[in-house]
Amino acid sequence: MRTEEALTATGAGLWTWDIATGLVTLDAHGAHLLGVTPDPTTRTGDLTLQGNAVRSHLHAVDYVTFQGIVTLALTEHTPAEATMRVVDRDGKVIRTVRTLVRPLRATHAEISGPGSPESTTRIVGLLYEVPEPVGAALDEEAASGPPAPAHAAASPSAPSDWDWRRNREAFLLDAGRALSEAYTTADVLRVASSLAMPGFAPDALTLYALDGDRLPALSPAGPAGPAGPAGPAGADTDGAGARGLRTDHDHPAAEAARTSRAIYLLEPDEYARRYPERAPAPGDPAAGHQSRAYLPLIVAGRAIGVWAVAFGRPIAFTPDERAVLTTVARMLAQALSRATLNESERELTAGLQRTMRPARKPVIPGMELAARYIPTGGGLQVGGDWYDVIPLPSGRTALVIGDVQGHDVRAAGIMGQLRIALRAYASEGHHPDAVLARASRFLYGMSGASSLGELRPRTGAGEESGAPPGATTAVTGPESPGDAEAEADHPRFATCLYIEVDPSTGTLDIARAGHPDPAVQMPGGPMLVRPTAGGLPLGIDPDSDYPTTRLVLEPGERLLMCTDGLIETGGHDLETGWTRIREVVEEHARGEGPGDPGDLEALADALVEGVLGPRGARVPGPLGGRHAAAHADDIALLLLAPGPFPTGTAPDGSSVSSRRSVLTIAQAEPDRIAEARHQLRDLLHDWADEDQVDGAVLMLSEMLTNVLVHTDGDALLVAEITGLTEVAGSDSATGADSGTGTGTGSHEARTLRVQVLDHSDELPHRRSPGEMASSGRGLVLLEMLADRWGVDPRGEGKCIWFEIRERRTGADAGTLSGEDLASELFGIDLPGGDLPGGDPS
Numbered sequence: 065m066r067t068e069e070a071l072t073a074t075g076a077g078l079w080t081w082d083i084a085t086g087l088v089t090l091d092a093h094g095a096h097l098l099g100v101t102p103d104p105t106t107r108t109g110d111l112t113l114q115g116n117a118v119r120s121h122l123h124a125v126d127y128v129t130f131q132g133i134v135t136l137a138l139t140e141h142t143p144a145e146a147t148m149r150v151v152d153r154d155g156k157v158i159r160t161v162r163t164l165v166r167p168l169r170a171t172h173a174e175i176s177g178p179g180s181p182e183s184t185t186r187i188v189g190l191l192y193e194v195p196e197p198v199g200a201a202l203d204e205e206a207a208s209g210p211p212a213p214a215h216a217a218a219s220p221s222a223p224s225d226w227d228w229r230r231n232r233e234a235f236l237l238d239a240g241r242a243l244s245e246a247y248t249t250a251d252v253l254r255v256a257s258s259l260a261m262p263g264f265a266p267d268a269l270t271l272y273a274l275d276g277d278r279l280p281a282l283s284p285a286g287p288a289g290p291a292g293p294a295g296p297a298g299a300d301t302d303g304a305g306a307r308g309l310r311t312d313h314d315h316p317a318a319e320a321a322r323t324s325r326a327i328y329l330l331e332p333d334e335y336a337r338r339y340p341e342r343a344p345a346p347g348d349p350a351a352g353h354q355s356r357a358y359l360p361l362i363v364a365g366r367a368i369g370v371w372a373v374a375f376g377r378p379i380a381f382t383p384d385e386r387a388v389l390t391t392v393a394r395m396l397a398q399a400l401s402r403a404t405l406n407e408s409e410r411e412l413t414a415g416l417q418r419t420m421r422p423a424r425k426p427v428i429p430g431m432e433l434a435a436r437y438i439p440t441g442g443g444l445q446v447g448g449d450w451y452d453v454i455p456l457p458s459g460r461t462a463l464v465i466g467d468v469q470g471h472d473v474r475a476a477g478i479m480g481q482l483r484i485a486l487r488a489y490a491s492e493g494h495h496p497d498a499v500l501a502r503a504s505r506f507l508y509g510m511s512g513a514s515s516l517g518e519l520r521p522r523t524g525a526g527e528e529s530g531a532p533p534g535a536t537t538a539v540t541g542p543e544s545p546g547d548a549e550a551e552a553d554h555p556r557f558a559t560c561l562y563i564e565v566d567p568s569t570g571t572l573d574i575a576r577a578g579h580p581d582p583a584v585q586m587p588g589g590p591m592l593v594r595p596t597a598g599g600l601p602l603g604i605d606p607d608s609d610y611p612t613t614r615l616v617l618e619p620g621e622r623l624l625m626c627t628d629g630l631i632e633t634g635g636h637d638l639e640t641g642w643t644r645i646r647e648v649v650e651e652h653a654r655g656e657g658p659g660d661p662g663d664l665e666a667l668a669d670a671l672v673e674g675v676l677g678p679r680g681a682r683v684p685g686p687l688g689g690r691h692a693a694a695h696a697d698d699i700a701l702l703l704l705a706p707g708p709f710p711t712g713t714a715p716d717g718s719s720v721s722s723r724r725s726v727l728t729i730a731q732a733e734p735d736r737i738a739e740a741r742h743q744l745r746d747l748l749h750d751w752a753d754e755d756q757v758d759g760a761v762l763m764l765s766e767m768l769t770n771v772l773v774h775t776d777g778d779a780l781l782v783a784e785i786t787g788l789t790e791v792a793g794s795d796s797a798t799g800a801d802s803g804t805g806t807g808t809g810s811h812e813a814r815t816l817r818v819q820v821l822d823h824s825d826e827l828p829h830r831r832s833p834g835e836m837a838s839s840g841r842g843l844v845l846l847e848m849l850a851d852r853w854g855v856d857p858r859g860e861g862k863c864i865w866f867e868i869r870e871r872r873t874g875a876d877a878g879t880l881s882g883e884d885l886a887s888e889l890f891g892i893d894l895p896g897g898d899l900p901g902g903d904p905s
Contacts, residue, residue, distance in 0.1 A: 076192040079163075083186065086115045086258070097161050097191045098122070099150045116258045120265035123149035123157065124234040130163075131238075134187065138167050147194065153377075155231060155264075165189035232388055239392055243399040247406055252399045253282060256371070259392065264385060266373040268353060271361075271400070272309070272317050273369045279309040279321055282369075315342040317370040320358040324367045326390065327358040328381045355379040357389055361397035368404075371396055413439070426453035428461045430567045431706050434668040438629075438676065438699040448475035448558065449627045449698040450483050454490045461567065462490045462499075465700055466560035466579065466602075467627045478556050482507055482602070486560070496562045496575035500602065500610040504577065507558060507603035557603040561625055570617040570706050575610045577602050580628055580638070583645070586723045587620035588653065590749045591646040594727075595739045618724040622664070623704040624649075624671075629697035633675050648674035664703050671701060723747055723785040729768060730778045737768045740781055747783055748816065753871045759849035760816060760868055766842045767820040767864055775824035777861070782821070787814035787870070813870040823861040 071078065077094025081087075089112045095101045099121040100111065119127055126148040137144035143166045149157045168186045242255045256269060271282045311318050316327045316339060329335045331354060336343040344351040353374035361369040371393050379385065426433050435451055448468025456462055464486055468479040485506045489499045559579040563572050574582065578601030583593045596613040617623055624645075631641030651657055652670045659666025676699075725747050729736045741761050748757045764781070771779035828843060846853040850866035 074192065076190055079189050079191060081115070081187040081189070088113050088115050088118045090118075094191045097150070097159070097193055099152060099158060116260035116265065119258070120260040121150055123151055124231040124238070128234050128238050134165060137165060138187075141167055160194040161191050162194050163189045163191050232384070236388070236391055240395055243395045246399045246403060249282060249400065249403045249407060252396065252403050255399070256396060264379075264388065267376040268350070268374040270317075270372045271369060271396070272321070272372065273400070273404075274311070274321055274367060277311045279311055279318055279370065281309075313342065314339055316356070316358045317372055320360045320370045321367050324360045324362060326360065326386070326393075328386070329356045329358075330381065331355065331378060350374070352376065355381070357381065359389055359393035361393060361400060363397050363401045368397060368401055422453055428453070428565065428567055428704070431565070431704060432664045433705075434664040434701075434703040436668050436672055436699065436701040438672055438701075448479045448556075449629060449700040450479050451625075451700045451702050452483055452487060453702075454487050456490060456564065457493045461565045462496075463563045463565060463625060463702055463704065464490075464560065465625045465627060465702055466558055466577075467629075467698075467700070468558040469556045471698070475556065478507070478510065478558070481510065482558055486562075490562075495612070496564050496573050497610045497612050500560060500562055500575045500577050500599070501608065503560065504600075504602040504604070504608055504610075505606040507556075508606040510603075555603065557601040559601045559628075563623075563625065565617075565704065567706070570619070572615045572617055572623070574613045574615065575599075576613075577608075577610060580626065580631060583624040583642070584615075584617070584725075585622040585624065585649055585653070586725075586747065588723070588750065590746055591624070591649040592725065592743055592746045593642055594743075595736065597730075597733075613728060614726075616724070616726050617704070617706055619706050621706070621724075622667070623702075625702040625704075627698065627700045629699040630671065630675055630701055633697060633699065644674065645671065664705055668701060668703055672699065675699065725781070725783045727781045728778055729772070729781065731772060731776065734769075734772055737765060737772075740768060741765055744783055744818070747785065751814075751816075751870060756868055756871060760818065760866075763845055763849055763866055764818055764820075766845055767818075770828065770842055770864075771820060771822045771824075774826070775822050777823040780821040782819040784817050785814055786817070815870070816868045817865060818867075819863050819865040821858070821861060821863045825857070825861065827855055827857070827862060828864065 071091075071093060075093065077097050078091045079094045079098075080089045082089070089110050090098065090100065091110055092101070095111045096103065098118060100113065100118070122130070126146075130146045130148055133144045133146045143164060145162065145164050147160060147162045150159050150161055152158050165187050166189070168188055239255070239259055242258075243252065246252045246255050253271060256271060259266070259269075272279045273282050309315055309318060311321050316329065316335070320327050329338070332343075332351070335356065344353075354377055355375045357373050357379075359371045359373075360367045361371055373389070381389075426435065433453065435453075437449065437451065448466075448470055450464075450466055450468075452462075452464040454462040454464065464483075466479075466482070466486075468475045468482065482503060486499060486503050489502045494502065558577075560577045561579040561582065562575045562577075563582065564574075565572055574596045576596050576598035578598065581593050581596050583591050585591045594615060596615075597611040599610040600608045626645075631638060631645065633641075634644075636644060648657075648671055649667070652659070652667050653661050655661050657666075657670050657673075659669065661667075725743050727736075727740055727743060729740060741764060744761055744764055745757065748760065751757050764783075768779050768781065771777075846866050849868075851869050853866035854864075856863045856865065
C-alpha cells in the first residue's frame with residue numbers, strides 16, 4: 065500500500081514547515097483538517113501558504129503552546145506531539161486535531177545557504193483529527209472565567225465572545241514577546257508580517273516611517289521607496305496611491321501621522337469618498353481590500369510612523385478589535401523606535417571603528433603585515449584601542465599600537481585625536497622618542513589639567529566671570545565649564561608602542577609608553593617577549609622621556625604587537641596571558657590549527673580565536689570568570705614578518721634552521737641579565753642536550769656581568785643558531801660525534817654562537833684565582849664549556865664570543881653539566897640551577 069493510500073484511508077494529512085522561508089506546505093487532507101479548504105476532494109496537489117495564513121486557523125492559546133513544543137523539539141532534535149483546536153473565521157472551534165512533528169536535519173548545502181539556520185531547516189508533521197473534541201476541557205476553561213451574564217444561556221455567542229477574549233490575550237502576549245526580541249528594523253517587519261489572530265487576520269500591512277515631512281514605506285532592506293513593501297499576503301495596503309507619500313498629502317497614512325489619531329475605513333467607498341486622489345485604482349491589487357485601519361506609531365508623545373492594515377472582508381472595527389489594533393500599534397512603535405536606535409548606534413560604531421584603523425590595508429614593501437581590531441567591550445562596541453601604519457619621509461615605516469584609558473565614546477574621541485597627532489609628528493620625521501614625547505604633551509594639554517588652571521582662572525562663589533551666559537570661550541566652549549572641569553578632574557592617559565621599521569635591514573627602533581612589550585616568534589615556533597626600555601603612559605607627565613631600544617627582526621622571525629586586551633581577556637594576568645599566546649603560536653607553527661603555518665593572516669585569526677573562541681573560554685585565567693566579564697577589553701593586534709621562513713632541506717632530509725636574538729643591557733639595568741638568560745633558554749627550547757643549555761646560560765651570565773662590572777658602557781648581546789636540525793632515522797643519529805662529521809651520512813649539527821659587545825678597549829686576561837676568590841673564573845668557564853671561544857678587538861671596543869655545537873643526549877656523558885661545573889668552581893651547591901648574580905633560570 066502506498067503512503068498516499070494509507071493517509072487517505074486513515075484521514076490523516078501531511079504538512080511541512082520551512083523555517084528559513086516561513087512557508088507551510090499542506091497536502092489536500094492537511095489543508096482540510098486545518099480549515100484552509102472546505103473539502104479535501106477539491107484539491108489534488110499540495111498547497112503552499114505563508115505561516116501566518118495557517119496560523120490564523122488555529123486557536124491562539126493552542127498555537128502558543130505548540131510553538132513552545134516545537135522550539136524544544138528543534139533544540140533537542142526529537143519528535144513532539146501537540147493538540148490544537150482549529151477555528152473558523154469567526155473564531156469558533158470546528159474541530160480538534162493532533163499533530164506529530166519531527167525536525168529534519170539540514171544538508172550541508174542547506175546549512176551553507178543564505179539565511180539558513182545552523183542545523184535544521186524544515187519540520188515535517190502528521191495531522192489527524194481527534195475523534196471526540198475535548199469538550200470537557202472547553203467547558204472547564206469557560207467555567208474558570210468570569211461569571212456569565214444572565215442572558216448568556218440564551219445567547220449562543222456568549223461562549224464565543226469569552227473564547228475570543230482569551231484568544232486576544234494569548235495573541236497579544238505572543239506578539240509582545242516576539243517584538244521584544246526584535247533587534248533590527250527587518251526583525252520588526254518580519255514580526256509584523258506574521259501577526260495573525262483567528263477571525264481577525266489582516267491580508268496586507270505596511271509600515272510607514274516618518275522622516276521629516278516624508279513618509280516612506282519600510283521594507284526589510286530599508287525604505288522601499290516608490291515600490292512599497294509587500295504585506296503578509298504579498299500585497300500592499302494602498303498600492304500606487306502611497307508612492308512618494310508626504311505628510312501634507314491627502315492620504316489616510318499622512319493624516320494619521322499629522323494628527324496622531326487612528327483612522328478606520330470600513331469599506332472601499334468610504335476610502336474613495338474621503339481620499340479621492342489617493343484611492344487605489346480599479347486595476348490595482350490593493351483595490352480588492354474591503355476595510356483598512358491606519359494607526360499612528362507614538363513614542364514619547366511623538367509620531368514616528370504609521371501602521372496600515374488591510375482586510376479582504378468587511379470589518380466593523382468593534383471596540384474590542386480597535387483595542388487589539390491600538391495595543392499592537394503601541395508595541396510596534398516601541399519595537400521600531402528601539403530598532404532604529406540600535407541601527408543608529410551600529411552606524412556610529414562602524415564609523416568610529418573605521419577611525420581606529422587605516423583606511424586602506426597597510427602595505428610595507430618587502431614585508432608581510434596582518435592587523436586585527438576586535439571590539440569586545442560592550443555598549444557601543446568602541447573603545448580606546450587603535451593601531452596605525454605610517455609611511456615615513458626616510459623611507460621607513462612606523463607601526464603604532466595604543467590604548468586610551470576607558471571604554472566609552474570619550475575614550476574613542478581622544479583616541480582619534482591622539483592617532484592624528486601621532487601620525488602628524490611621525491610624518492614630520494621625528495625619531496620615535498621625540499614622537500612619543502610630543503604626543504604625551506599633546507594629550508596632557510587635551511585633558512584640561514593645565515588649560516583650566518592657566519587660561520581660565522576659577523571664579524569665586526560670588527564673582528562674575530565677565531562673560532555673558534552662553535558665550536563661547538577658547539577653553540570650555542559654549543556653556544560647558546562643568547564638562548571641562550569634569551574632564552580636568554578625570555584626565556585620561558594612553559599607553560602606546562611605537563616601532564620604526566627599516567624594511568631593508570629588519571632594524572626595529574622601539575619606543576614604549578607604558579604599553580606591553582613586543583614579542584618575536586622565532587623560526588620553528590617559540591614566542592619570546594622582548595623586554596624594551598620605556599617611559600610613563602602618555603598624558604601623565606608632559607616632560608617624560610622615552611628611551612629607545614633597537615632590535616633586529618631576522619628573516620623567518622615574526623613581530624607581534626598587541627594591546628592588553630589580547631593578553632588579559634578571559635581573566636588572565638600578564639604572565640598567564642603571555643603563556644596562552646605562546647601556546648597558540650606554537651600550536652599554529654606545528655600545524656595543529658586551521659590555516660597554513662606560514663600564513664600571517666591565519667596566525668592572526670588563530671590568536672583572536674585562542675582568546676575569544678571556545679578554547680579561550682574553556683580555560684579561564686587565574687583571576688576568574690567574574691573578573692573576565694567585568695573587564696572585557698577591546699583587542700588590537702599587529703603582526704609583521706620580513707618574508708618567508710628561511711628554511712631549507714639538507715640532502716639527507718634535515719631542515720636548515722636560523723635563529724637570532726639581540727638585546728641591549730644598560731649599566732643602570734643589571735636586573736636585565738636575568739631577562740637575557742631567559743631569552744637564551746627560549747632560543748634553545750629544542751636543543752638536544754640540557755647540560756649544554758645550562759652551560760651556555762652560565763657563560764652568558766658571566767660575560768654580561770663582567771661588562772657591567774669592569775666597564776662603563778652598555779652590553780650588547782647577539783645570540784644566533786645556525787646549521788642543520790637532525791631528523792629521526794638519519795644515519796647521523798647512530799652515536800657518532802656530530803661535531804666531527806664521522807659516521808655514514810653524518811653532517812654538521814647546529815651551532816650556537818653568543819657574542820657580547822662593549823665599548824671598552826681593555827681586553828680580558830686569564831687569572832689564577834685562589835680557592836676563596838669570588839671572581840676571576842670567567843675565562844676558565846669559557847675554556848671548559850665552550851667548543852670555541854675568543855675575544856675580537858673592534859674599532860671601538862671588543863667582542864667576546866663562544867660557540868657550542870649541538871650534542872645528542874648520551875654522547876660524551878662524562879662532560880660536566882653547568883650545575884656541576886658551577887659547584888666545582890665556586891665550591892657551592894646551586895639548587896634548582898641558580899646562577900650567580902640573578903634569579904633561577
